[in-house]
Amino acid sequence: MSYGFIALYTVLAVAFGILPAIYALFLAFTTGDGGFAGIDNFTKVIGDFRFLPAVEHVALYLLFWLVALVVLVAFLALIVHAISVRWLSRSLRFIFYLPGALAGASSVLLWLFVLDPTASPVSGLLHLFGFSSFVQVIVPTHLPPVFAIIAFWTGAGGWIVIMYGALNNISHDVIEAARIDGATTVQIALRIQLPLLRKWISYMGIMSLAAGTQLFVEPQLLSQASNAIVPNDYSLNQLAYQYAFQQNDFNGAAAISLLLLVIALALSAVFVTRGGLFERG
Amino acid sequence: MTTVDIGRHATRRRSDLSGWSGRTIVGVVIAIFVLFFAIPIVWLLLATTKSAHGLIVSDPFLPGSISDFAANWDQLFGFQDGAVTSWVGNSALYALGALVITLIASIPAGYAMALTEFKFRRLLLVLTLIVMLIPNTALVLPIFLELNVVGLIGSPLSVILPMAFFPFGVYLTYIYFSTSVPRDLLAAARLDGCSEFQVFTRVALPLAAPIIALVGFFSFVQSWNNFFLPFVMLPSSDGYPVQVGLTSLLASTPAFNPSSAGAQSVQLPTLALATVISVLPVLIVFLFAQRFLVAGMTAGGTKE
The missing domain is CATH 1.10.3720.10 (MetI-like)
Structure with missing residues (x-):
């Protein structure tokens, strides 16, 4: 009978989890007409002049984003948690979390407005930095921090709310004991609260790292909005898309997808086996 | 870092954070982040009530008019025949x-x-x-x-x-x-x-x-x-x-x-x-x- 309960889920898991992965594996090691290709597809995509720049773009973006995420989320969660006025703490969490509703294309579109000095609500700020046109704001060297800001704006609030919850779970006795021993708020934060948050911070880091390697919608929309000042092969996923739909080279696309998939799988496997979050599994 | 160092840092931070100036700094930081998270959304909602010209010339944080909102609505839902x-x-x-x-x-x-x-x-x-x-x-x-x-x-x-x-x-x-x-x-x-x-x-x-x-x-x-x-x-x-x-x-x-x-x-x-x-x-x-x-x-x- 148990098999009846899991039947539909198993079918979906095979069809949209396992089979596509195996099919991508097959394509990545074969040629267009089905012959065995060895590692040719991989050497081809890695040797592509667009590949290394795309890796560099994604890596830089991840660097900015993860550092901002880890430092600021922990910091803001600690502060929000330290505020004893209830309605204030609750309103702050709500304000931080609400942008999470604008994911994907919607948040990118919103930020296009914000970054366009002619319409922007913060055009003064943009002019202060010497930007007077949209094109100046989105020159390619600015993009990693720009994408990091967009991702932070959208995603940070949810994590702040979660860290806040984790902070609430720390026993009052521990904090009280530390306070009686003369610890200051800052000492409590650094020596007790942060170490106890570590598990959640690493969870956030790994999930965000895995998701960040998949960068697609941000550069895709920006490339459209900038009349291709931002190239349409800016990120690895975009490059895979170009291989599949512009060059009709599904084998090359599969090779890139597989590289990205291996990274994501490795990260999640490390986390499942060593992260300690899923101990009962 | 020696123990003395840590102790000194801690005392200094304590006076920074629990004192009047510490609170001000934390308040300012929080205010900056509130603006960062809230401005884009507030502005977006207001922008829907303005004309294309009004969006550029008027104060970004004042609402436009119902008629402009209606015009935007019509244009949006008229786009490519609905x-x-x-x-x-x-x-x-x-x-x-x-x-x-x-x-x-x-x-x-x-x-x-x-x-x-x-x-x-x-x-x-x-x-x-x-x-x-x-x-x-x-x-x-x-x-x-x-x-x-x-x-x-x-x-x-x-x-x-x-x-x-x-x-x-x-x-x-x-x-x-x-x-x-x-x-x-x-x-x-x-x-x-x-x-x-x-x-x-x-x-x-x-x-x-x-x-x-x-x-x-x-x-x-x-x-x-x-x-x-x-x-x-x-x-x-x-x-x-x-x-x-x-x-x-x-x-x-x-x-x-x-x-x-x-x-x-x-x-x-x-x-x-x-x-x-x-x-x-x-x-x-x-x-x-x-x-x-x-x-x-x-x-x-x-x-x-």
Whole structure:
């Protein structure tokens, strides 16, 4: 009978989890007409002049984003948690979390407005930095921090709310004991609260790292909005898309997808086996 | 660093943070972040009430007029003979279709994994965990290649079915049933003569309302906001969900794409309105669901 309960889920898991992965594996090691290709597809995509720049773009973006995420989320969660006025703490969490509703294309579109000095609500700020046109704001060297800001704006609030919850779970006795021993708020934060948050911070880091390697919608929309000042092969996923739909080279696309998939799988496997979050599994 | 050093730092920080100036600094930092998170949303809502000219010349934080809002509304829904209406309809179809299948598939599966014994249970659980942590864009191109073979590309099923595979939902259900429903309760029902199916429908399901709502919330939000999957699967504009439709609107906005000036061109406030409409259902769900978000994302960490 148990098999009846899991039947539909198993079918979906095979069809949209396992089979596509195996099919991508097959394509990545074969040629267009089905012959065995060895590692040719991989050497081809890695040797592509667009590949290394795309890796560099994604890596830089991840660097900015993860550092901002880890430092600021922990910091803001600690502060929000330290505020004893209830309605204030609750309103702050709500304000931080609400942008999470604008994911994907919607948040990118919103930020296009914000970054366009002619319409922007913060055009003064943009002019202060010497930007007077949209094109100046989105020159390619600015993009990693720009994408990091967009991702932070959208995603940070949810994590702040979660860290806040984790902070609430720390026993009052521990904090009280530390306070009686003369610890200051800052000492409590650094020596007790942060170490106890570590598990959640690493969870956030790994999930965000895995998701960040998949960068697609941000550069895709920006490339459209900038009349291709931002190239349409800016990120690895975009490059895979170009291989599949512009060059009709599904084998090359599969090779890139597989590289990205291996990274994501490795990260999640490390986390499942060593992260300690899923101990009962 | 010596102990003395640490002590000195701590005392200095103490006076920084609990004193008047410390509070001011924290207050300023918080204010900056509040502005950072709130300004874009507030501005976006106000922008929908302005004319294209008004957006540029008027104070960004003053509302425009109802008539300008109506004009933007007309322009948006007049775009390509009402394309926006059908995009929103498509989004609803895809997100709700995926939601229904997700619930039918994942609630029984999570239940079985938590409260029954069967071969491969552990294998299925580990597989679920690993796939759950893979970003959902990672498999999109392989799924495209697969569905291309069976000729489903362009049909609504090509987005609904992949979105209905939702391991996170199964995992949440598994956690819920293994922590909130005692096995003894099921054993008692079996003693009373219930079949396995009856145990599920009469005992487990009535207790599952909270988890159904939680899985439904995550599934809906994720499907509605999904961009890459429909972008790849649906070549024709008729089938776009609103998230992908936004790209068409963007391409017709002269402010961002100067080559598009013409009869069908879209003004900035209209694009702002489109952005608001594209997130409205999720925004409404979000307003009431902060508790859900926390409950879902911390589910993994409750077992210490």
